[in-house]
Amino acid sequence: MVKIVRKKSSGVYFTPKGLTSAREELQTLKGEKRRQIAERIQRAREYGDLAENSEYDAAMEEQTFVEGRIAELENLLKEAKVITEAPNNDFVVIGSTVAIEMDGEESEFTIVGRVEADPSKKRISNESPLGSSLLGAKAGEVVEVTTPIVRYKCKVLEIK
Amino acid sequence: MSSQPLLQFKPKLPKLSKTEKVVLKLLVDAGKLIAPLYLEQEKQAEHGLSKEEMEKASQKDASILSPYTVVEKKNGQITTTPYHIKYAKYLQPIAKKLNEAADISENKQFGIFLRLQAKALLEGSYEDAIVAGIKLKPYILDISIIPVEHLDDKLFYGKASYQAWIGTIDVEGTKRLNNYKSILLSARREAIIPSERLDNNGKVKAKTIDIVLLSGLMARKKFVGVNLPMNLPIVEKYGSEITIFNQTNDLRIKEQILPIFNQIFPKEFREGFTLEDLRRGYLRTISMHELAHSFLYYKNAEKHLQEFFLIIDELAATVLGFRMAGSLILKERITSKQLESMLVTFISRCIYSLENDINKQSDYTYLRGNPIFVKYLFESGALKKTGTTVTPNFMKIFLSLHDLSEILESLLASGSRSDAEFFIKKYV
Numbered sequence: 001m002v003k004i005v006r007k008k009s010s011g012v013y014f015t016p017k018g019l020t021s022a023r024e025e026l027q028t029l030k031g032e033k034r035r036q037i038a039e040r041i042q043r044a045r046e047y048g049d050l051a052e053n054s055e056y057d058a059a060m061e062e063q064t065f066v067e068g069r070i071a072e073l074e075n076l077l078k079e080a081k082v083i084t085e086a087p088n089n090d091f092v093v094i095g096s097t098v099a100i101e102m103d104g105e106e107s108e109f110t111i112v113g114r115v116e117a118d119p120s121k122k123r124i125s126n127e128s129p130l131g132s133s134l135l136g137a138k139a140g141e142v143v144e145v146t147t148p149i150v151r152y153k154c155k156v157l158e159i160k
Numbered sequence: 161m162s163s164q165p166l167l168q169f170k171p172k173l174p175k176l177s178k179t180e181k182v183v184l185k186l187l188v189d190a191g192k193l194i195a196p197l198y199l200e201q202e203k204q205a206e207h208g209l210s211k212e213e214m215e216k217a218s219q220k221d222a223s224i225l226s227p228y229t230v231v232e233k234k235n236g237q238i239t240t241t242p243y244h245i246k247y248a249k250y251l252q253p254i255a256k257k258l259n260e261a262a263d264i265s266e267n268k269q270f271g272i273f274l275r276l277q278a279k280a281l282l283e284g285s286y287e288d289a290i291v292a293g294i295k296l297k298p299y300i301l302d303i304s305i306i307p308v309e310h311l312d313d314k315l316f317y318g319k320a321s322y323q324a325w326i327g328t329i330d331v332e333g334t335k336r337l338n339n340y341k342s343i344l345l346s347a348r349r350e351a352i353i354p355s356e357r358l359d360n361n362g363k364v365k366a367k368t369i370d371i372v373l374l375s376g377l378m379a380r381k382k383f384v385g386v387n388l389p390m391n392l393p394i395v396e397k398y399g400s401e402i403t404i405f406n407q408t409n410d411l412r413i414k415e416q417i418l419p420i421f422n423q424i425f426p427k428e429f430r431e432g433f434t435l436e437d438l439r440r441g442y443l444r445t446i447s448m449h450e451l452a453h454s455f456l457y458y459k460n461a462e463k464h465l466q467e468f469f470l471i472i473d474e475l476a477a478t479v480l481g482f483r484m485a486g487s488l489i490l491k492e493r494i495t496s497k498q499l500e501s502m503l504v505t506f507i508s509r510c511i512y513s514l515e516n517d518i519n520k521q522s523d524y525t526y527l528r529g530n531p532i533f534v535k536y537l538f539e540s541g542a543l544k545k546t547g548t549t550v551t552p553n554f555m556k557i558f559l560s561l562h563d564l565s566e567i568l569e570s571l572l573a574s575g576s577r578s579d580a581e582f583f584i585k586k587y588v
Binding site: 102103104105106107109114117119120121122124125127128129130131145147148149150151152 | 338339340342343346347348349350483486487488489490491492493496499500554555557558559562
């Protein structure tokens, strides 16, 4: 499942692969998953007394979650912008893989749209404080990354 | 002493087979038996020998300083007895329970691990049991029942205390912890003196557990996290494992952190944090602390800083943990509010230990870093006190911690005993 972060600006960036994955997820949720939940609710109803029926509660909870996710994906896909051009190495753009030095740490990651962001897999959102500060930076450049609490200087070591 | 060395919890257990339930019960029975053994061990620790006497005697008999021997003075002679011999009558029934559990375990590797722990208790083969624990594949049941932590030895911090935890894996908590681990430990962090630091960040396992029973030292101190083993050569060879405990976190929040939080922070400020924010905040603080240890294995720090090593090492890990949490904000893995929750819970915990743990006879040196933490923040103006109320400036706190982190890491990398003493005396 791709990670969803509440939308802050117009346009949601996807790689072609990420877009396909989000569309497939939506299709699965609207088809197979909705059918499964309906069956689960029906089965739970057959156990009787809905007030004391934990299986019914769990099924309803799952339905709420899935419907929320469907609505979220539909909204995101309405505003999807696909990154079609391969990034060049002159400056950082969405899709660039960058090596940076910040606070005594060297790390490397790819800047992606927020839907596909997953820092544990080295994919950082273009809307995150770090991602947004790096956009447009050139190799060797030092940018300042700030939040209300944290403020660091970040050096771009390499753009790949 | 502040509390009994036995804590039992009733967490919501995952689905276990009939056999797993029986195995769990046997392990809990074994864990309970650690408590009287730990109390006996406490009595033995009062051997009346000075540090100098022991150091001198250890030149002829190195076993005096072994983590696993009891040292006694009889008729003017210093003698040592290995734990497994000295405490055999306590250990045999524990090992029996472990072997019974191993006999019926459906998980072959876990069964072997239990037998190795039983064997370690009876024969002193602790390293085999530690290594088997590190190599153990994830399994729903979790136990550690051999002496490991050195925090009770007030002379050298070298003698291991008996302790046990028994619980089940919290799958979601473990996923979250490993997610932080992937982000934080995949970065290359500069070492102050690279040749002095052991790089272990590629060999760290991490899990979160729901505790059924805690016994021995860790029950008395309500540990929320551990990073084992403590022996650097073993860490270098086999790696290390972080374990985070949900129920002791809840207990610390309820008994220690919440009362102080309510007492020191203004009402309007407190209203910005839910109980869940605080619970998660402290759990995250401990998780970051344990992960940060992986970047602080300076090979000669213990030898150079001597009795001040634990204070500096523990505080350095906490402060670096906060610093690393800063990079999680920038990568949008956690929010500023979550970092604030980490900070307010730790500040509350520090003030609790300042008022309780530190001033008592049962003082634990590793906690002495806590007052340094808050005093440093007051001195830098990041925390302000008006009457009985404390007001934090989070941006200043973060900046101050950056500087404090550099000082502490320098002490670990190249400081001497007197450097550490000078630094500590300035704040304690």
